[in-house]
Amino acid sequence: MACKWITQETFDAVVQENIAEFDMEPEEALNDAIQQFESQGVDLTNIIKAVGKHSEEGEAAPSHDILRTLESLRKAVETSSVSSVSELLVKFGDQCKQGMAHRYLAGQKFAYPVVLEAWKLCERDRETLLNALYAMSSLTDGQPDLLEGVGQELLTHAFQNYSKDAEVILLAIRLTRHVCLKHEQNRQAFVKAGILRYLTQAISNHGTDPDVVREACSALRIMTFDDDIRVPFGHAHDHAKMIVMENAGLKLLIEAAKGFTDNSVVLSELCSTIGRLCVRNEFCQDVVDLGGLNFMLALLADCIDHQELVKQVLSAIKATAGNDDVKDAIVNSGGTDLIILAMTRHFSNAQICDQACAALAMLALRKPENCKVIMEGGGALAALQAMKIHPKNCIVKKQACMVIRNLVSRTCDFSQPILEMGAESLILQARCTHKDCEDVAKAALRDLGCRVELRELWTGQKGSLVQ
Structure with missing residues (x-):
């Protein structure tokens, strides 16, 4: 309904x-x-x-705190009272952070042009500019449609004029994130305005500031998203290529990661962003050549108990394994054992099981030699155990089925050992329980040698498409 x-x-x-x-x-x-x-x-x-709340001004007066603050800000802007504007911007930003409903109401009551005028009024006053960026960032969180050309121009000026100021850059990046998430038009407009250069420069200029690096990584990832349902297709792939080829993004991120070996939160962001950029065969190889693979495998070994970091490293390894040569490099470096160890250590974490199975499935794809290493390391058993532990999780089951399918598709000798582990019943259960598992489960059962009905939807015979 x-x-x-x-x-x-x-x-x-x-x-x-x-x-x-x-x-x-x-x-x-x-x-x-x-x-x-x-x-x-x-x-x-x-x-x-x-x-x-009732007001002495009568029924026409705003009834909610955020609207009263907005009205006060409007009056302060009209009188060009910079000190009052600065104070009210902070108060308004705080109230926007109370929840989406507060931001939405403010947006409906034309808060954006008011905050924009306040921003223009104080563009050269650093302290007030910080407060304007804070207020605008808070207002646009979840409301990227509010942004228009003047706001984009002001934000670009902030990056240009305050490139060495970590506080201003941090808030400018946060605002960029909010107006580009789920908004392809804004993303493309900002990319044309040079935002990718500003974001990578932020990491280069403030590479020791964990907050700036974390926010910049998140913003770079958003530029590679294809999450706006209003457009038939986005420029995610092109943006990822631009980050790597025009702004040396992979090298920058891998070098930055070496400065945060004791900060798992920042490392998670960096690894996640590296994975998002591996959209071409040569980019995957670049990660290896730049020392990124060895660094991530060392992270996986040293930080095995940090679940979020483990999840992001596994995701990045899976992304880099899109290159067949990189698959071999991962396996030869002992990566399969570390992936299986991470999964067994965190069996209760569905996301880690999902990413670990996805990585193993990728390593096994078209690589019989790798399949042997995965089998000897207990990868098949671990994948099946993940299916048992997460019986209601479709994603885990789908990835586990993919592991089994890739292990046996070119190495039929593994079929019997895997069947003896109870694979058939688990895969059948996944197929019956989750519609999204249907295709991969049938493929796994077929390659295991199990009986499976493969129904042809249409053969092109017995009749014409034209009546």
Whole structure:
């Protein structure tokens, strides 16, 4: 059933009606209004669920704190009171951070042009500029459509004029993230404006600042996303190529990682970003040539207990293994044993099991010699055990089926040992339980030599497509 929507004014009016007409206490009136609307199928995600405050200025006055702050900011901007503007920007940013409903209401009440005017007013005043970036970043979190040409231009100026200022750059990157996430048009506009250069320069200029490096990595990854459902296709692949080929992104990230060996959070971001950039065969090889593979394998061995870092390293290894020569380099460096160790150490973590199985499946693909190493290291047994431990997780089961399929597709000698581990029943269970596992499960069963019905949907015979 389609969701219904209401305005904040409608919700507030019902709450006030409960208080005035039915003599309810404010909290009771609020809960009753929430219950009424939810029972009618109304989505209250973007509604501030609080009792609006009365004002001496009358019914026309804003009833929520964030709107009162916005009105004060509007007046301060009109009078060019920089000190008041600066203080109100911080207050407004804090209120936006209270939740999406607060940001949405502010956006609906034309907060963006007000904050934009405040930003223009204080562009050359560093302290107020910081507060403007903070307010704009808070407002646009989850609302990238608010950005327009002037805002993009101001943000570009901030990168250009304050490239050596870590605080300004940090907030500028955060704003970039918010306006580019799930918004392909903004991404492409910023890339044309040189944002990839600014982001990589931020890492180069502030490579010892963990906050800047972490934010810049996240922003670079967002530039490689294809997450805007409103466009048929994006430029994710092109952006990744530009980061590597025009801005030496892989070299920059691998060098930066060497400065954070004791910071698992930053290392996770760096490894995740390296993985996102391995979109071409030669980029995967570049990671090896630049020492990135050895570095990541050493991380996997030394930081085996840091689950988030382990997950990101496994993801990056899987990405680099898209190159057949890199597959061999990983296996020859003992990578398979480390991947299996990471999975068995964190069997309860579905995401690690998923990434480990995906990495093993990639290493086994078209590589009988690698399959032998994986089998001897217990990779097949570990993948099947992951299926047992996560019976309801479709992604884990799908990747585990892929491991089994790739292990036996060119090495039929492994079929019997894997079947003796109980593979057939686990794969059948995955096939029956999860529709998304259907194809890979059938492929695994077929290559294991099990009986499986392969139905031809259409053979091109017995009739014409034209009536």
